[in-house]
Amino acid sequence: xxxxxxxxxxxxxxxxxxxxxxxxxxxxxxxxxxxxxxxxxxxxxxxxxxxxxxxxxxxxxxxxxxxxxxxxxxxxxxxxxxxxxxxxxxxxxxxxxxxxxxxxxxxxxxxxxxxxxxxxxxxxxxxxxxxxxxxxxxxxxxxxxxxxxxxxxxxxxxxxxxxxxxxxxxxxxxxxxxxxxxxxxxxxxxxxxxxxxxxxxxxxxxxxxxxxxxxxxxxxxxxxxxxxxxxxxxxxxxxxxxxxxxxxxxxxxxxxxxxxxxxx
Numbered sequence: 001x002x003x004x005x006x007x008x009x010x011x012x013x014x015x016x017x018x019x020x021x022x023x024x025x026x027x028x029x030x031x032x033x034x035x036x037x038x039x040x041x042x043x044x045x046x047x048x049x050x051x052x053x054x055x056x057x058x059x060x061x062x063x064x065x066x067x068x069x070x071x072x073x074x075x076x077x078x079x080x081x082x083x084x085x086x087x088x089x090x091x092x093x094x095x096x097x098x099x100x101x102x103x104x105x106x107x108x109x110x111x112x113x114x115x116x117x118x119x120x121x122x123x124x125x126x127x128x129x130x131x132x133x134x135x136x137x138x139x140x141x142x143x144x145x146x147x148x149x150x151x152x153x154x155x156x157x158x159x160x161x162x163x164x165x166x167x168x169x170x171x172x173x174x175x176x177x178x179x180x181x182x183x184x185x186x187x188x189x190x191x192x193x194x195x196x197x198x199x200x201x202x203x204x205x206x207x208x209x210x211x212x213x214x215x216x217x218x219x220x221x222x223x224x225x226x227x228x229x230x231x232x233x234x235x236x237x238x239x240x241x242x243x244x245x246x247x248x249x250x251x252x253x254x255x256x257x258x259x260x261x262x263x264x
Contacts, residue, residue: 014240016206024165024211025250030153031162032169032255035144038074042219042259043171045072046229056136057126059084066119069140073170078147080109080117092118099142100159104200107135109142117143130231131199134179138202141166160202165211171219173212174229180205181234209237210244217242217251220260 016024032039056062063082070076085091095112102108106122119139125132142163145154154162167176180201203211216226223242227235245251 014206014209014237015244016204016210020207021210021244021250024207025214025253027157027162028165028169028211028214029254030151030157031145031165034148034151034154035166035169036148038144039166039169040255040258041074041171042257043072044174044216044219044221044225045069045171046174055129056132059121062121062126062132062136066136066140069136069172070143073140073144075140075143075147078117078143079115080119080143082119082121085120085122091120099146100163101200105135106131106199107139109139109146111146117146128182130175130178130182133175134182134201137167137170137172137175137179138163140172141168141170144170158202160200162202164202164208168208168211168215171215173208173215174234176203177205177208177212177234177238178229178231180208181231205234206237206241209234210241212238213241213245214251214254217245218254219257 015021056065059082066080066082070078083092092110093112096110096116096118097112099109099111102110102120106125108120110118110120112118125135138160142159145151145162145166157165164176167173180203182199213226216223223239226242227238230238
């Protein structure tokens with residue numbers, strides 16, 4: 001789906017419909033189980049500079065940030081190469097294939113075999129912090145699913161939605177939610193020079209905020225703690241989903257985190 005359409009702008013919904021809420025809860029269960037211990041840790045990353053890691057302003061600092069976050073989420077032994085897109089040059093070396101659908105992404109993972117990974121980045125991504133952090137969370141989620149090995153259940157999910165839900169399960173939902181707002185409205189509010197109408201996301205803002213609420217509840221967080229770090233519209237969507245997740249057994253069906261979450 002390409003967000004930012006007139007229909008999306010004229011009829012916003014803060015809570016997904018019943019069927020979508022059920023699908024999100026079931027998919028999150030499958031993804032948490034597949035990721036294993038990494039998704040059971042009581043982790044909540046909402047600060048753009050968690051644990052003193054540098055803000056990403058260029059390729060070198062982005063590499064350092066991603067590596068630091070990988071240490072946080074149990075991917076310390078997963079290696080990758082970071083490349084910046086260069087107009088007129090081949091994007092990646094021969095043999096590398098996109099993992100999922102790279103269309104409309106300013107950052108995406110490519111692989112050759114089981115062990116070689118390249119994360120390809122557009123230099124324009126550094127202009128919008130929310131898009132940058134959302135992209136990092138999605139690709140770390142994607143790499144986490146790859147690292148966990150093949151799964152017939154995960155293979156039935158949309159690749160981009162699965163990568164974003166993996167980012168949620170690993171504690172990076174606030175970043176994905178803040179990025180989703182820009183995806184849906186095709187506007188960063190600051191004249192970034194990026195054609196945001198061509199940018200794609202796996203899940204809508206209401207869907208991500210509902211998944212965020214599920215993850216925050218399973219990690220024993222308060223509504224205040226779960227919503228901290230969200231921008232105003234995202235916070236309103238999260239508040240609506242927080243109330244919705246209090247009903248039914250969706251949270252009870254999720255694997256509980258091993259303790260209450262600590263924000264980085």
